[in-house]
Amino acid sequence: MALVKCRECSREVSDQAEACPHCGIKNPAETIAAPTASRPLDGDEAILKLGGVTVTRTLAKFPSQTFPINGIGSVTLAEPKRAGWIILAFIFGAIALIFFSAGSDAAGVGVFFIILCAVFALIAFSKRHALFIRTASSDTRAMDGDVATLSKIKDAIEKAATARG
Secondary structure: OOEEEOOOOOOEEEOOOOEOOOOOOEOOOOOOOOOOOOOOOOOOOEEEEEOOEEEEOOEEEOOOOEEEHHHEEEEEEEOOOOHHHHHHHHHHHHHHHHHHHOOHHHHHHHHHHHHHHHHHHHHHHHOOEEEEEEEOOOEEEEEEEOHHHHHHHHHHHHHHHHHHO
């Protein structure tokens, strides 16, 4: 019995394994002829290809990491935390108004606080949603992006998990 690389996820498996314990592909040590247009490789059909992300029946491939579908416990979208930045923008805006109302001697300081207010408001509204993948060992921030794109990726991963059974 020797260890070989799985043909799907490239992790080590026994050459006698009936299925890969990591990605679930059947006969992971078996070498299969290259896929053709009429016969795609088992589990390799792309459910979604979007922005550097590919989801198949067996894997969710992100630009920086790959997750076996059968190892994913859940997929969640997290909204950006904006409240703190908005509160800071409001506070600095209020301080700017105080300095502007104090007279022309304090107007320069008021301008400084207006700039801080604008910076914190920009930070608050430039935050993006995050896609988290929960596996048995951790919660991983897989990707940041707009909610529409991340929702499509989340739906594709859930569809792949359902198709795998």
